[in-house]
Amino acid sequence: MASTSISRPTDRWQSFRTLVELPRLVRLYWRLFRDSRVPLWPKALLVGALGYVVLPFDFIPDFLPIIGEVDDLVIVVLAAHWFMQACPPDVVAEHARALDGRTGA
Numbered sequence: 001m002a003s004t005s006i007s008r009p010t011d012r013w014q015s016f017r018t019l020v021e022l023p024r025l026v027r028l029y030w031r032l033f034r035d036s037r038v039p040l041w042p043k044a045l046l047v048g049a050l051g052y053v054v055l056p057f058d059f060i061p062d063f064l065p066i067i068g069e070v071d072d073l074v075i076v077v078l079a080a081h082w083f084m085q086a087c088p089p090d091v092v093a094e095h096a097r098a099l100d101g102r103t104g105a
Contacts, residue, residue, distance in 0.1 A: 027099055028096060032083070035091055045079050049078075
């Protein structure tokens with residue numbers, strides 16, 4: 001029976017790569033957010049999620065240890081995922097290439 005509680009080196013490497021790529025992802029989200037070809041509703045969803053984190057009300061109060069902050073994180077991650085899914089793929093690819101320095105945009 002395999003144990004799932006022990007992380008494999010590849011899992012740790014993937015986590016490290018994600019942290020290293022985080023500034024690039026933030027720049028990609030910002031470029032997409034400012035692009036007029038991206039529909040308004042995904043932008044509103046992203047702003048709503050960030051507003052939820054900043055405003056003082058929560059579904060699960062923050063004073064509860066660990067679980068209080070997890071709901072904020074889950075909402076931001078889901079909103080970011082849905083935002084990226086709602087963006088036109090060609091626009092995402094264009095901005096990703098521009099960030100990689102392959103084309104100017």
